[in-house]
Every structure is written in structure tokens, then in C-alpha cells.
Amino acid sequence: MISRLGLGGLLLGMLYAAAVLAGALTPYDPIHQDLAFALFSPSQFHPFGCDQLGRDVMSRVVHGARISLAIGTMATLLSTLLGVTVGVIAGAGGRAGSLMMRGIDLALAFPTLVLLLVLASLWPTDNWLALIGLLALTTWMPTARLVRAETLALSRRPFMEAAQSAGAPPLRRLVRHVIPNVASTVLVAATLQVGDMMLLESGLSYLGLGVTPPTPSWGDMVRQGMQHLGDAWWLTVFPGLALALAVIGFNLLGDGLRDLLEPRLAFSFPGRLWRSSTSSES
Amino acid sequence: MVLGVVTVTFVLIHAAPGDPVDLYLSREMEPEARQAVLASLGLERPLPEQYLRWLGGAVRGDLGWSISHHRPVRQVIAERLPLTLQLTLLAFAMQLAAGMSVGALAAARRGRFAEAVATGGTLILYSLPLFWLAALLIAIFSIQLGWLPSSGARELIASPQSWAGEIADRARHLILPVICLGLGSAAFTARFVRSGLLTALAQDYATAARSRGAGVSRVLWRHALRNALPPVIASAGLSLPFLFAGSVLVEQAFSWPGMGSLSVEAVLKRDYPVVLALQMLLAALVVAGSFAADVGLKLADPRLREPGHPRAS
Numbered sequence A: 001m002i003s004r005l006g007l008g009g010l011l012l013g014m015l016y017a018a019a020v021l022a023g024a025l026t027p028y029d030p031i032h033q034d035l036a037f038a039l040f041s042p043s044q045f046h047p048f049g050c051d052q053l054g055r056d057v058m059s060r061v062v063h064g065a066r067i068s069l070a071i072g073t074m075a076t077l078l079s080t081l082l083g084v085t086v087g088v089i090a091g092a093g094g095r096a097g098s099l100m101m102r103g104i105d106l107a108l109a110f111p112t113l114v115l116l117l118v119l120a121s122l123w124p125t126d127n128w129l130a131l132i133g134l135l136a137l138t139t140w141m142p143t144a145r146l147v148r149a150e151t152l153a154l155s156r157r158p159f160m161e162a163a164q165s166a167g168a169p170p171l172r173r174l175v176r177h178v179i180p181n182v183a184s185t186v187l188v189a190a191t192l193q194v195g196d197m198m199l200l201e202s203g204l205s206y207l208g209l210g211v212t213p214p215t216p217s218w219g220d221m222v223r224q225g226m227q228h229l230g231d232a233w234w235l236t237v238f239p240g241l242a243l244a245l246a247v248i249g250f251n252l253l254g255d256g257l258r259d260l261l262e263p264r265l266a267f268s269f270p271g272r273l274w275r276s277s278t279s280s281e282s
Numbered sequence B: 001m002v003l004g005v006v007t008v009t010f011v012l013i014h015a016a017p018g019d020p021v022d023l024y025l026s027r028e029m030e031p032e033a034r035q036a037v038l039a040s041l042g043l044e045r046p047l048p049e050q051y052l053r054w055l056g057g058a059v060r061g062d063l064g065w066s067i068s069h070h071r072p073v074r075q076v077i078a079e080r081l082p083l084t085l086q087l088t089l090l091a092f093a094m095q096l097a098a099g100m101s102v103g104a105l106a107a108a109r110r111g112r113f114a115e116a117v118a119t120g121g122t123l124i125l126y127s128l129p130l131f132w133l134a135a136l137l138i139a140i141f142s143i144q145l146g147w148l149p150s151s152g153a154r155e156l157i158a159s160p161q162s163w164a165g166e167i168a169d170r171a172r173h174l175i176l177p178v179i180c181l182g183l184g185s186a187a188f189t190a191r192f193v194r195s196g197l198l199t200a201l202a203q204d205y206a207t208a209a210r211s212r213g214a215g216v217s218r219v220l221w222r223h224a225l226r227n228a229l230p231p232v233i234a235s236a237g238l239s240l241p242f243l244f245a246g247s248v249l250v251e252q253a254f255s256w257p258g259m260g261s262l263s264v265e266a267v268l269k270r271d272y273p274v275v276l277a278l279q280m281l282l283a284a285l286v287v288a289g290s291f292a293a294d295v296g297l298k299l300a301d302p303r304l305r306e307p308g309h310p311r312a313s
Helices: A004-020 A057-092 A095-108 A112-122 A128-155 A158-165 A170-207 A218-226 A234-261 B002-015 B031-040 B047-059 B073-108 B113-127 B130-144 B163-201 B204-211 B218-238 B240-254 B259-268 B272-300
Strands: none
Touching: A004 A057, A004 A234, A057 A095, A057 A128, A057 A170, A057 A218, A057 A234, A095 A128, A128 A170, A158 A170, A170 A218, A170 A234, A170 B130, A170 B240, A218 A234, A218 B130, A234 B113, A234 B130, B073 B113, B073 B163, B073 B218, B073 B240, B073 B259, B073 B272, B113 B163, B130 B163, B130 B240, B163 B218, B163 B240, B204 B218, B218 B240, B218 B272, B240 B259, B240 B272, B259 B272
16 A cells, blocks of 8 residues: 555645745735736636736745745644643643633534634734744644643553652753653644644635735635636635645545554454554554 | 633634724824724723723613624624524534434444445544535536535526525535534434444443344344434534534635635724624534533433532533
């Protein structure tokens, strides 16, 4: 079977490369309008066609990759940081821990997108930092839950008790013992989360609340493209395709990492032996 | 829990810069006139008082006055709630039905081409952006093939129809949005079901049943499925908030007049009473959903019903 890790990595590698090399790949300025070219279908000069304002779609898609990938990655980093911090604290303390858990559950009761909507309307999201902060603030909860569960499970293990009885202060126990052990789980979760984050960001842009035009953002491009769905399919298909590929890439990568880092379960179906790789569930 | 959601939302709304009515009032208005408007909407009072008044009203069923619709919030929501419920519940049903069948199929055809297709296909399906999927569905089925309508919940130029005609019309309009919303979740559920079934099939009781001469298909499904069910139910319960979040995008894409598109509209128009009420409703629905999931869990796994059993929560 084709390695999931490899495929995901390859896909993402190409996307990131395209994002970084954006300027070199496409000769057109993504925000340059030339109404003479409005709604041109894909051609050799404009492989992805032009949008309603004459902008080259390919350039916009590639530059949008930069923005979407950057926002997605940074927001995930921040969110993971937040989640791990809260999770570790919640997993350590007794009463304070369960209180924090309640807080996390409360925060989880909000469907993310709706919360994002409300927050995005209240505070301006035209600068990147605000958007990233907002995204991180609404998505740290599952990570925190995960980390807390792992921390709790770990604290019952003998080596943790040993460390404690050897006199190691809580902070040291945390850093040297807990964190390395939760690292692999967190890594898998974070990788998968980047994909979700990109979907969230583009969803916001699609609704008109995320990255502001004329900066190219895949979600925004799809939104504008919807108006021309019948006559200019390339306006919606290409940005969305790029987004889908990115998310698929992250999911593949995350799954592959999970297979690599976490215990494998070998299945044997009675009557049929599984001959190729024993790649585990999902 | 619901109370907490409401409180936080309330605080957030009023913590934002600017008054809630800034959008509606001209800046050139005289200060007195502006004050008058604020007073009429009750926005003058100190925050805690506003909060308590809102709560008091909410408990009695009065959810306030929509600034943008010029109608009681309760009315606006009552119109939209059934539509969103139709969409979400049908999508949920689709998620369960399609997810479990495909998952079971994938587990049964382990090692064959069909399984690889199912695994790969489901991964792709649940990675797709919802609004893009909506665009694709509309482009293919509405515009190119002309089979299904692309927006709204009913035909606009319809003469009064018979009762059956109305249902058929609604059904036609429901097909694309439900598929859009349910496909991704169904794919996710399918993978979950598959892995759960595979784990169950690897257990001792499966081997035991098989060695007793039970046919691979029927009796094993009876054993494996029942054991694999609880995690699936749990995950289905957890996926409800996701369905509601997705409904926002799908409703917007298909111009489906439900609570999702109402949320977007209310947020964009700074119609805070509506936003507050919707948040509360949504939180209540999510809580109801997890409660239902809990009940389902107890039904599926009798062990959970006995207090004191190690598996019981």
C-alpha cells in the first residue's frame, strides 16, 4: 500500500513549495485588475482563467496558498500551545483540575463556527494577528481535553510516582516527564488540526468575515465565484480544489504519523489473513 | 451549561467596542436622539441589569426584539427552526445510515480493492470544504443537469399546492443540502465504524463464534456490530455540534432559510438579541444531543445501565 505518510508529505511539500515560490511561479500580480480579461476561461496564458475583475486566477490561488497555509499553521501552533498548557495544568491539579475541565467543557459547548462568527463580527479581523488569535482562541479545547486525559493517565504510572517521591518539583515533573510522553499524541492531533483550521479560516472568508479582499483567500474566492457558477466554473473550482488538496494532505500526514507513532494493532480476520502491511485502523 | 454559554456570549457582545446600535444610527444624530433610541432598547441600563432582564424574559419565552427584522425574536426563530432541524436531522440520519453501511462493507471486504477505495474515498470526502462541495453539487446537479433546485426551501412561483405537492417540493429542495451536509460526516462515521468493527472482529469472542461454526457474515455481524456500536454512538453524539456548525455554511450556500443563515445575517447586521437567542438555542440543542447520545449508549450497552459496573461512566 502506498504509504499515507509519504503521500501526505509529498502533497503538502508541493503546496508549501508553491506557496513559498509564489512570486516566481506566476508572472501576474494577484491583485492587478484588467477588465479587458474579465471572466476569460482557462487558456495557455491564464491556466486557471481570469476572474470577474480580470485578475489571473492561478496567481490568486498560489498567493492564497501562502496566506491560507500561513494562517492555518500559525493558528494551529498557537492553539496547540494554549491547549497543551491548559491541559497539563488541568491534568495536574485536583480540584483546580476538575474546575478547569468544566471550563473546557463549557467552551466546547459552542459550535466553533458560530463562536467564530460572533467573535469575528465584534472585533475587526482585517489584520492577520487578530484572525490567528481568534482562530486559536476557539479551537484549543479538544487539544486541552486530550492532553488532560493523557496527563491524568500518565500521573498514575509508576515512573511518575517515582519521580515525585524522588523529590522532583511539580514543574520539573511536568517538563521532563509529562511533556515528552504526550508529545506524539499532540503532534498527531496538531497535524490534523491544521487542516481543520484551514477549513475554518476559509469558511469565515466564505461568509465574508475572514481575510479581507483584495487579498486572495481561497474562501473568499469561492464566495465571489459562486455568483458566476454557471458561466465561469473555474472561479470556484480551482481555489476550492487547492483547499481540498491541502486538507487532504494534512489528514494523510496526520494519519500516517498516527500509524507511525502510536501502538499498532494487527488485525486478523478469521478465515482471511491480511497479507500486506498491517497498517492500523482508519 | 446553557446558562454559561449565554452569559459568556452576553459578556462578549457588550465587551466589543462600540454600541450595538451604531450600525443603525447615523453619526450626525443629536446626542439626545441617540440616547432616546438607546433607552428605548433598554441599552442604557447597567450591564448586569440588562443581563437579568434578558434572562427573565427568556425564561418566560420572550427573547427580545430583533433589531433588523423589526419583529419579536421568538417569531423569527420559530420560522427558521423547523427548517434547520429538517436539514440537520436528515443529514444526521444520512450520516448514520450511510456511514454504518459503508463502514461495515469496508470491514467485510478487508484486504480487497473495495476496502482501499472506501478508505481513500472517505478520507477525501471528509476533507472537502463544505462550501466548495455545495458549489460543486449546485454546479453539477442544478446548473448542468437541471435535476434539482439550487436554493431556497420552496419554489417561489408556485401556486398553492396540495399537501403532498408541498412535501414533494420541500423534499426536492432538501436533497442537495442534506447530501452536502451529511457526506463528510458520513465518511467520518464510516471510518470509525470500520475500525471499530475490525477491532471487534479481532477479539476472542469472534474467533470463538467462528470456531463454533458460525458463518462469517451473519452471526459475526451480530456479535461484532453490537460490540462496536457504543463508540460509534458516542462519536455520533459528539458530531452534532459539527453538524450545526456545518449547517451555517450549507444554509448560506444554498440560501436555505434556516437558523444557520439567520446567524450569519444577524452577526453581520449586529442584531444582538437574535445572536444571543440563537446561541442559547444552539447550546440547548447540543446539550440535548449529548443527552440523547447518552441514552443511546445505555441502550446499546446494557452493562452501562448497572451502576457500579467498571464500564459505567
